Amino acid sequence: MSVRVEARTVLLRTVFLLIGAALFLAFGLLGISVAATGQEAANPAVAVGGAILVATLLVAVSLFPGVRDMEVAAARILLEPPGELLDHPADPRGHRWRTTWFVLAHVLAGGVAGTSLVVGIPLAFSELRWALGALATMGVLVLVVALGAGLARLAVVCLGPTAADRLAVAEQRIGREQAQRALARDLHDGIGHALSVISLQATAGRQMVARDPQHAEDSLAIIAETSRRALAELDHALGVLRDEPGPADRAPVQHLDDVPVVVASYVAGGADVRTTLADPTGVPDLVSREAFRIAQEGLTNAFEHGDGRAIHLETRVGDAVVVTVRNGVPDDPPARRAPRSAGRGLDGLRERVALLGGELDVQQVGRTWELVARLPLPLGDRPGGAR
Known part of the structure; x- marks a missing residue:
C-alpha cells in the first residue's frame, strides 16, 4: 500500500x-x-x-x-x-x-x-x-x-x-442455482419440442402445398401456435432471469391432460405416433406437470433421433405415474448420427425424476430405444389404478 x-x-x-x-x-x-x-x-x-x-x-x-x-x-x-x-x-x-x-x-x-x-x-x-x-x-x-x-x-x-448470515446467503445461492437449472430444463424441453414440431410441420406443409392446400394451411396454423407457445416460454424465462414480475399466466403450464395435443402436433405433420394413455384424473399437479415434460422430451428425442418408424407412447397411473416411450434406432453407426443434444435432454429428465424420488431407465435393446420414467405417488394421491 x-x-x-x-x-x-x-x-x-x-x-x-x-x-x-x-x-x-x-x-x-x-x-x-x-x-x-x-x-x-x-x-x-x-x-x-x-x-x-x-x-x-x-x-x-x-x-x-x-x-x-x-x-x-x-x-x-x-x-x-x-x-x-x-x-x-x-x-x-x-x-x-x-x-x-x-x-x-x-x-x-x-x-x-x-x-x-x-x-x-x-x-x-x-x-x-x-x-x-x-x-x-x-x-x-x-x-x-x-x-x-x-x-x-x-x-x-x-x-x-455471522455464521447464520453466511448460511442464509449460501442457501439463497443454492436456491438460485436450482432455479436456473430448472429454467434450463424447461427451456431445453419446451423450445426443443417447439423446434421439432415446427420442422415437422414445415416439411409436411411444403410437400402438401400443391396437392392439399388445406393440409398446408393446417400445418402453418400449427407452426404459428407452436411458435407462440415457445415465445411465451422464452419470455417467461427472460422475465425470471431479469427478476421481472409478471402476470400469473405469463408462464404456460401444461399437464398430462395436454399430452394428446402434443401427440396431435406430430401426427398432423406425418409422424407415426401410437399412444396408450391413462386417465390422469387425480394425479397431483406437480407430478402431472413433470410427467408431461417427460413425455414431451421423449417424443422430441424419438422424432429427432429415431429411424422414422412408429413411436410408441404409453402412460400408466397406479401407485406411480409411468411414462414409456419407444422408438426405432437408425442403422447408421453412432458416430454418424446426430448426438442426443449432448445428453442435456436426458440429464434434465434425470434431474426431474430424481427431484420427485422416481426412477429413470433409458436403454437400447437391439434396434429399439426405450425410455421409462416412474414417478411415485403419495398414498393419499393414488387413483384406483390405470384406466
Whole structure:
C-alpha cells in the first residue's frame, strides 16, 4: 500500500472518530448538566442517576431502526474495513446487541480521540518543553491511528456477517442455482419440442402445398401456435432471469391432460405416433406437470433421433405415474448420427425424476430405444389404478 493511500485511510478513519467525538460531546454535556444539578443539590444519587441515564440513552439510540444502516454505511466509506460488512442480516434481532457494542465503542473511541486531539496536543505544547510536546503529539497521533484501525477491525466483527448470515446467503445461492437449472430444463424441453414440431410441420406443409392446400394451411396454423407457445416460454424465462414480475399466466403450464395435443402436433405433420394413455384424473399437479415434460422430451428425442418408424407412447397411473416411450434406432453407426443434444435432454429428465424420488431407465435393446420414467405417488394421491 502506498504512502498516499495509507494517509488517505488514516484521514478517513480520523473523520469517523470525530463523528464519534461529536456524539460523545453531546451525551457528555447531558451527563455534566445532570451531574451539576446533583452537585448543587448536594445529592450524589442524582449524579449517579444522571450517569446511568446517559448510558441508557446511548444504548437506546443504538437500538433505533436505521442506526445500524448508518453505521454500516459510514464504516464502509470511512473506516475501509478489512472484511465484509452486511447490509441486510438474515436475523436482524441477533445483530442488535452487536450494533450496540459497536456504537458504544465508536462513541468512546471518538471521545478519547477527540479529547486527545483538541485538549491533549495544545496542553502538551503549553505545559511541556518543545521536544516533549512534539513527542506527546506523536503519541496522540499514534493513538488516533490505533483507535481507527481498531474500530475498522471491530466493524467487521460487529457489523459483518455471522455464521447464520453466511448460511442464509449460501442457501439463497443454492436456491438460485436450482432455479436456473430448472429454467434450463424447461427451456431445453419446451423450445426443443417447439423446434421439432415446427420442422415437422414445415416439411409436411411444403410437400402438401400443391396437392392439399388445406393440409398446408393446417400445418402453418400449427407452426404459428407452436411458435407462440415457445415465445411465451422464452419470455417467461427472460422475465425470471431479469427478476421481472409478471402476470400469473405469463408462464404456460401444461399437464398430462395436454399430452394428446402434443401427440396431435406430430401426427398432423406425418409422424407415426401410437399412444396408450391413462386417465390422469387425480394425479397431483406437480407430478402431472413433470410427467408431461417427460413425455414431451421423449417424443422430441424419438422424432429427432429415431429411424422414422412408429413411436410408441404409453402412460400408466397406479401407485406411480409411468411414462414409456419407444422408438426405432437408425442403422447408421453412432458416430454418424446426430448426438442426443449432448445428453442435456436426458440429464434434465434425470434431474426431474430424481427431484420427485422416481426412477429413470433409458436403454437400447437391439434396434429399439426405450425410455421409462416412474414417478411415485403419495398414498393419499393414488387413483384406483390405470384406466
